[in-house]
Amino acid sequence: MTRQLTADVVVPSQCYLAEGPVWDPAARLLRWVDINPGHVHSLDPATGARTRFAPAGHDGPAVPRSDAVPVGAVGLTRSGGLVLALVDGFALGPARDGTLPGGHYPLSRVAGFRVDSSVIRFNDGKPSPWGDFWAGTMPWQEDGPSCSLYRLAPDGRVTELFDGVGLSNGLDWSDDRTAFYYADSRSGGVDVFATDPETGALGRRRRFVTVPSGIPDGLTLDADGCLWLAVFGTGEVHRYTPDGDLDTVIRLPVDQPTSMAFGGQDLATLYITTAREALTPAEVATQPHAGDIFACTPGATGRPPNLFAG
Ligand code: BGC
Ligand code: CA
Secondary structure: OOEEEEOEEEEOOOOOEEEEEEEEOOOOEEEEEEOOOOEEEEEOOOOOOEEEEOOOOOOOOOOOOOOOOOEEEEEEEOOOEEEEEEOOOEEEEEOOOOOOHHHOOOOEEOOOOOOOOOOEEEEEEEEOOOOOEEEEEEEOOOOOOOEEEEEEOOOOOEEEEEEEEOOEEEEEEOOOOOEEEEEEHHHOEEEEEEEOOOOOOEEEEEEEEEOOOOEEEEEEEOOOOOEEEEEEOOOEEEEEOOOOOEEEEEEOOOOOEEEEEEEOHHHOEEEEEEEOOOOOHHHHHHOOOOOOEEEEOOOOOOOOOOOEOO
């Protein structure tokens, strides 16, 4: 029997494309990005306090502006800062909480690597268990070029892990570091790669699960080794056991969940990001919480996030 759960709005953030949530255990904050406007958000669940800043541009409305610099993903670093996948490459910066005066943020770009942001952009990314940062690209247009997954090493070197990606999305690693779960949204499912637990080198790839409808988007593993997957377009978050069996479905009142992260006390709250991207005004009228952050306590717990060692 598949368990059916629901989730409640915890932040009426009205983001365009809220993505990549991460629990910051040191600051006790949930952080996430709103990709197109290029915002990094935070929530302090203890007080309800919220912040937002635009690391690569000037802060502005959530509706994308032509001068916004998108942010694909944000991760935490061992030194208490942030590692960012910007629209076309990587950057580091301090973990700032609060809207910055004048929009200034001391961003330090990783030199020597850029993708062509006229046709593709960075999408989901996370620090790995080996202390580097893995992030992939997606085309702006449906018929855009093939994309890749990249690894940023702590010393600033960037490596292409593999190409042939349609739309790089959710990623996570098993606790024993022998498996890497990866969603290429265009492939309709999640694959799992064998990984070398010492180095992270990728081995054999196989299909883990194919979704019957919708688009596989963000994903996270829980402390039981089960995989939570946001199924964009269906209003559902799925949990799969390590054998690939669907055992839980969270139903949301919005069609476009994008990703999840466990956070809060004991990592027992599952935070779910959602999007208003590409919805018509009529669709937004019937799902006014599209773009908000939802939460649910599904019984499972999460793991602390990996940290970038650079
Ligand atoms: C991308 C969105 C896309 C969605 C579903 C997200 O990760 O950022 O642009 O619509 O996945 O494919
Ligand atoms: Ca995503």
